[in-house]
Amino acid sequence: EIVLTQSPGTLSLSPGERATLSCRASQSVSSSNLVWYQQKPGQAPRLLIYGASSRATGIPDRFSGSGSGTDFTLTISRLEPEDFAVYYCQHYGNSVWTFGQGTKVEIK
């Protein structure tokens, strides 16, 4: 079973700064099935990035995804106040859905 490890656990940044979040898979995975979600307190997760690098509908272009194999990255180029949240990577394969443990992006 694939394990997704996200780092760091918490990222303390100021608005306007760049955020770089990592998601590492325990074995090589298909980029097609690597997804990123954003979750704010008391809300359901929201789809951000699918296929490792494609933005979902309505997602601002300050969000970008990259990576392949075992290493994937979510980058927020300039943090807006509404971007402070928890971010999860997720993979699907062989009838198993796996989430990373999440990275919290908090205001410094």
Next chain:
Amino acid sequence: EVQLVESGGGLVQPGGSLRLSCATSGFTFTTYSLTWVRQAPGKGLEWVSYISSSSSTIYYADSVKGRFTISRDNAKNSMNLQMNSLRAEDTAVYYCATWTRYSGSYFFDYWGQGTLVTVSS
């Protein structure tokens, strides 16, 4: 507008049962696969179960296999999760979500607001 609304959560004793429902609208229900994803208080997301559009394919996470049963009613645009033999570790907010394939990729795109299940004596 796509809507998924979960209901049926509440407080239940260990060993008890609960039935969750997910009512949907705003999309062609019969063409979507659906899933349940849960989140324990203060914790991350955990996939629970999957059901295909025709109910022909069903999967469960190992943590709930043999205790939970997923089903859907395509005539009522709804999905259910029957939860038996509940344990304290099943305490979580349960979300229903659509599972979509697009452009060669798969993802959860639409989510409900969640319903809280608390297993405690």
